[in-house]
Amino acid sequence: TSIAHDAACIFCKIIKGEIPSFKIIETPLTYSFLDIQPISQGHILIIPKYHGARLHNIPDEYLADILPVVKKLTKVLDLDQYDKLSDIGYNVLQNNGSIAHQVVEHVHFHLIPKKDEETGLI
Numbered sequence: 001t002s003i004a005h006d007a008a009c010i011f012c013k014i015i016k017g018e019i020p021s022f023k024i025i026e027t028p029l030t031y032s033f034l035d036i037q038p039i040s041q042g043h044i045l046i047i048p049k050y051h052g053a054r055l056h057n058i059p060d061e062y063l064a065d066i067l068p069v070v071k072k073l074t075k076v077l078d079l080d081q082y083d084k085l086s087d088i089g090y091n092v093l094q095n096n097g098s099i100a101h102q103v104v105e106h107v108h109f110h111l112i113p114k115k116d117e118e119t120g121l122i
C-alpha cells in the first residue's frame with residue numbers, strides 16, 4: 001500500500017490493486033507495470049509508492065529507489081525476438097506538467113525499448 005496516496009488517483013489505485021495492472025517489479029517504495037498504450041513492445045512505467053504530481057514533490061528516498069529499478073529492468077526484461085534492453089537501446093522519460101505532455105498526475109518514469117528506427121518518443 002502507498003504511504004501517501006490520493007484515493008482518486010489512477011496510479012495510486014494500481015499500487016493498491018484496485019485497478020488491475022501487469023506488474024513487472026515491486027519494491028517497498030516502487031511499483032512498475034506495463035503501459036496500457038505502449039509506444040513500443042515492453043514499454044514500462046516505474047512509479048513511487050507516494051502520491052505526488054511532479055518530480056519535485058517526491059521525497060528523496062522514493063526517488064533514490066527508482067533508478068536502480070530502471071537499471072534492473074534493462075537487464076532482466078527479455079523482449080520477444082529481442083535482446084535485453086541493456087543490449088539494445090532504450091529511452092527513459094519523465095514528464096512534468098501538461099505543457100510537458102504529462103497526462104497522469106502521479107510521477108512516473110517511462111522505460112521505452114528502442115528496437116527500431118520507427119519507435120518514436122512521446
Ligand code: 5GP
Nearest residue numbers: 010021033034035036037095101102103104
Ligand atoms: P504521461 O503522458 O502522463 O507521461 O504518461 C501517462 C502514461 O500512462 C501513458 O503512456 C498511458 O498509456 C499510461 N496509462 C494511463 N492510464 C493507465 C492505466 O490505467 N494503466 C496503465 N497500465 N497505463 C496507463
Ligand code: ZN
Nearest residue numbers: 009012051106
Ligand atoms: Zn497517485
